[in-house]
Amino acid sequence: MDRRSLLVATAAGCSLSLSGCVRELRSAVNRDRLEPLSVTITTQPADGDRQSIQLSRDIAANLEAVGIDVHVELRSPQELRRQVLVNHDFDLVVDRHPGGADPDFLYEALYSRYAEESGWQNPFGVTNMAIDDLLERQRRVAGADRREVVEQLATLVAREQPFVPICRPDEVRLVRTSRFDGWRADELPSRLGYLDLDPVEEGGQLRGTIMDASPSQNVNPLSAAYRGPDPVVDLVYDPLAVEPPGGDEVVAWLAEDWTWDGGEGGGDGDGSGNDDENGDGDDNNNGTLELTLREHAFHDGESLTADDVEFTYEFLADTSMGSSDVPAPAPRYRGRTSAVQSVDVLDERTLEFVVDGTEAIAERALVAPILPRHVWESRADPPTVPGVRLAQGTTEALVANNFPPVGSGPYQYADHEDRQHLTLERYADHFTTREDVELPAPTADSFRVQVDPRSTSAISLIRGGDSDVTISPLETYVLDDLEGTGDVERVESETAAFYHLGFNVRRAPFGDPYFRRAVAGVIDEAWLAETVFHGHADPIATPLSPAWTPASLAFGDENEDPVVPFHGFDGELDVDAARAAFEDAGYHYDGDALVVRQ
Numbered sequence: 001m002d003r004r005s006l007l008v009a010t011a012a013g014c015s016l017s018l019s020g021c022v023r024e025l026r027s028a029v030n031r032d033r034l035e036p037l038s039v040t041i042t043t044q045p046a047d048g049d050r051q052s053i054q055l056s057r058d059i060a061a062n063l064e065a066v067g068i069d070v071h072v073e074l075r076s077p078q079e080l081r082r083q084v085l086v087n088h089d090f091d092l093v094v095d096r097h098p099g100g101a102d103p104d105f106l107y108e109a110l111y112s113r114y115a116e117e118s119g120w121q122n123p124f125g126v127t128n129m130a131i132d133d134l135l136e137r138q139r140r141v142a143g144a145d146r147r148e149v150v151e152q153l154a155t156l157v158a159r160e161q162p163f164v165p166i167c168r169p170d171e172v173r174l175v176r177t178s179r180f181d182g183w184r185a186d187e188l189p190s191r192l193g194y195l196d197l198d199p200v201e202e203g204g205q206l207r208g209t210i211m212d213a214s215p216s217q218n219v220n221p222l223s224a225a226y227r228g229p230d231p232v233v234d235l236v237y238d239p240l241a242v243e244p245p246g247g248d249e250v251v252a253w254l255a256e257d258w259t260w261d262g263g264e265g266g267g268d269g270d271g272s273g274n275d276d277e278n279g280d281g282d283d284n285n286n287g288t289l290e291l292t293l294r295e296h297a298f299h300d301g302e303s304l305t306a307d308d309v310e311f312t313y314e315f316l317a318d319t320s321m322g323s324s325d326v327p328a329p330a331p332r333y334r335g336r337t338s339a340v341q342s343v344d345v346l347d348e349r350t351l352e353f354v355v356d357g358t359e360a361i362a363e364r365a366l367v368a369p370i371l372p373r374h375v376w377e378s379r380a381d382p383p384t385v386p387g388v389r390l391a392q393g394t395t396e397a398l399v400a401n402n403f404p405p406v407g408s409g410p411y412q413y414a415d416h417e418d419r420q421h422l423t424l425e426r427y428a429d430h431f432t433t434r435e436d437v438e439l440p441a442p443t444a445d446s447f448r449v450q451v452d453p454r455s456t457s458a459i460s461l462i463r464g465g466d467s468d469v470t471i472s473p474l475e476t477y478v479l480d481d482l483e484g485t486g487d488v489e490r491v492e493s494e495t496a497a498f499y500h501l502g503f504n505v506r507r508a509p510f511g512d513p514y515f516r517r518a519v520a521g522v523i524d525e526a527w528l529a530e531t532v533f534h535g536h537a538d539p540i541a542t543p544l545s546p547a548w549t550p551a552s553l554a555f556g557d558e559n560e561d562p563v564v565p566f567h568g569f570d571g572e573l574d575v576d577a578a579r580a581a582f583e584d585a586g587y588h589y590d591g592d593a594l595v596v597r598q
Helices: 003-015 018-032 050-065 077-086 105-110 129-137 143-160 306-317 359-367 373-379 455-463 513-520 525-531 575-584
Strands: 034-036 038-043 069-074 092-097 163-169 171-176 205-210 255-261 286-293 340-347 350-356 411-417 421-426 446-451 488-493 498-503 537-539 588-590 593-597
Touching: 034 588, 038 050, 038 077, 050 069, 050 092, 050 498, 050 575, 077 092, 105 129, 105 143, 129 143, 143 513, 163 513, 163 525, 171 455, 205 455, 255 359, 286 359, 306 340, 306 350, 306 373, 350 359, 411 446, 498 513, 513 575, 525 537, 575 588
Parallel strands: 038 069, 038 092, 205 446
Antiparallel strands: 034 593, 092 498, 163 498, 163 537, 171 488, 255 286, 286 350, 340 350, 411 421, 421 446, 588 593
């Protein structure tokens, strides 16, 4: 019986018992009653990410002040990523998002088609046709036309607030120059930073310290639970091309070269903005990229051929290889490779990619790790993981720990101990070691990655001569007193990563942009950057890199969010103004509690 019929039937019985009628009417109406809102913020504990837990507590305090009951739930990095990225089981999340130097990372982060997939693609569950349209258009134009579309996209995303960008932290590391020199600060966030180093003595072991235990527990390049940006695991696998941090262009790697044919109506990728006849991004933009592979072999001696490349891109699109009713795309690289319409093998070393986008978009699709077919093809079946709930469509490929890994990269697996270390050995036959190849090559005989979860002890290992580099960026609370001395150098690099508060818009009331904007108004990004990050972070209103941030979305001299200003001053919340913002958004209070329909 529907609600209206129930009310009619109840009213008809009023003549028999007025008191009974009133009780039944109350029961019917209360089925749609208002109740106090209670939410959970999921984040990492202090030993996982000190800044995330501090941000969560400050945001929780302000939400409590406006009448929302808040619980902060602590999860290890792996548990958090599984809960948020794979199972979508969260209300709000505070975490560090990997971001991207190119605006196209937003395609992965927000495109509607990915709302129910697992991984870094659209973990928030956003479905917005206007955002989708701009995400597609920015892939089909170049130059000034693309910059204009990206500005429209960034403005719309800022208005909708599917997540609240908080700040972009400084990225600082320590290196020793007594055993290896030639450190390149800007490349240390990537595999490139650990190649082409200058050994003071021939060969030797490169020793790094990492604060995330993931590489010692899992070396699966497709795992969403264990992998964010990971230069260590990336050294085991070769992509067709590499993307230098902060760079505008990718560099041929496993691919020897390629040629691009923009096709009829397609972009020529020259940055002129003339790729599309009228600049509106609506023309058919399929182009073809013909690529030649270097002669190379995997670590187990099996030849790496065009068949492995074709398999990799098919596998990334569906790791079940068509055997499941529900496709199981890889939780990583999905956004990058989504522009690839097909991959055809022309011969053992030559392939043709058909791509929906400009040449720049096609090249960004080449950064996925190439997987050996003879190892990964058998991982298309559903997994069995006792005690762990997995999303429908998950395959063995997405959860396998992948020990020992078989890649083709500059370093190969040697040994590991859970939460202690991962040790790699130089792959002597890697193509970068050839005299006719001018690419960064491995120079250390081995690379031992030691796990240490604390910045202070990681610094001690460097200063004591027991480590050569802090692979993880150091936490900001140690940076004020961190200086280089002697053969220890402090190095800084740009980062695309940013901290954010993410909403699970699949759940009410987080699907309401007006509610999300009201929440954004209780967050003082500038104050948090100054206090939680000790001034070693920049407040942001958009996740785009500074090079792509429109002037209208940049923090000004007053350090005020240009989109949703903080209700208060210098971290002190104006509770009355913040509550008024929730009321203006259509929400109500019962006493001091914000109430919503249940």
